[in-house]
Amino acid sequence: MTTSPSENPRRRPRRWFLFWPFDTIARFWPVFRKRHGVLVIRIDGIGDMVLFHGAFNHYAEALGVDRGDITILGCDSWARLAATFFPGVCFQSFDEHAYDRNPFYRLKISLWVRRQGFAVALLDSFMRKPLVADSLLYVSGAPLRVATKPYLSPKTQKLFDWYLSRCHRVIDTGPHPTHEILRHFTFVSALAGRPIKAEPPRLPWRDKTPDLPKPYAVINFGANEPGRRWEFENFLAVARDLKARGMTVVFVGGPAEADYKNRLDGTGFVDLIGATSLEGLMDVLHHAALVVTSETGPAHLAVGLGAPSITILGGGQFGGWMPFPDDVTPPMTLSVYRKMPCYGCLWNCTLPHTRGEPYPCVSAVTVEDVLQAINRLFPVGTTA
Secondary structure: OEEOOOOOOOOOOHHHHHHHHHHHHHHOOOOOOOOOOEEEEOOOOHHHHHHHHHHHOOHHHHHOOOHHHEEEEEEHHHHHHHHHHOOOOEEEEEOHHHHHHOHHHHHHHHHHHHHOOOOEEEEOOOOOOOOOHHHHHHHOOOOEEEEEOOOOOOOOHHHHHHHHOOOOEEEOOOOOOOOHHHHHHHHHHHHHOOOOOOOOOOOOOOOOOOOOOOOEEEEEOOOOOHHHOOOHHHHHHHHHHHHHOOOEEEEEEOHHHHHHHHHHOOOOOEEEEOOOOHHHHHHHHHOOOEEEEEOOHHHHHHHHOOOOEEEEOOOOOOOOOOOOOHHHOOOOEEEEOOOOOOOOOOOOOOOOOOOOOOOHHHHOOOHHHHHHHHHHHOOOOOOO
């Protein structure tokens, strides 16, 4: 469904005026080259990139251009993966946090976008921060600027109105919480003018076997914030069960999880916390017999790489990223959760909970729930 941009944008917020001088300089910077090419703005994390990947493979055909005519403007966090996941396209990365905080860095990136002289600029992100991706779409000055209608709240409505009113087309990809894969395929279908069937995520990746005893299971216990992290002791209980099944158990994580390393001493589990590069982590996930994980970027990478996976969910954004709709759920992919009436709170938890501890919807998931999910993938008496 396509909607027209707002005809009567609301009064601009004060924060808009802080950035406006810099955006104005970039927007009206003279560009003398002939307009050419397509800019695709992807200001989001690794997990979002995974869910976007399948729909992007249809962009060139939908737009009637060569892949080489498309430039993806993405985040530094997954820049090293771009050449593998998006072959044949141009890629430029930047620090989205600095863009949102440093006016001079913002001007530098905006001028780069403006000087490319894109003919088309596209923004397909539903959950996005105001005045970042929308600003880049605007300063591009592309003769055709198309955006997804974002999630709007009373707090963000005014921030989005001004920019959306300057888009040539705003595509409504569905109400919250429509799954991101369905949103991306709705967007590319609107561009193509015909339905394009949604597909499960499938990521191309090298076949480099890590030096680990097989079969092995991966435990990814980190999360974007403490409230979304299942209790570490629960992960240890699951790990002990997997070890009893004959699997090597590998714990992975980044610098934020380093404090947990000493709790693995003497367990017999393999400790790779803080010991892998992003590429190395993907090799480990790719060859895993099972991945048990919080809902984070590595959870989506595991699914995209085809690893059997069990993701422990809370309810903050339930249905938007996980669980997957039935028709785009990859094989051997399960989500474990205990549904509550407050699901869909966007992590603005209103239930009593202790700061730094798991949210009630996360802690409601039991070890037994996860063990039952493991039994569904690997019935008792079978091996991975």
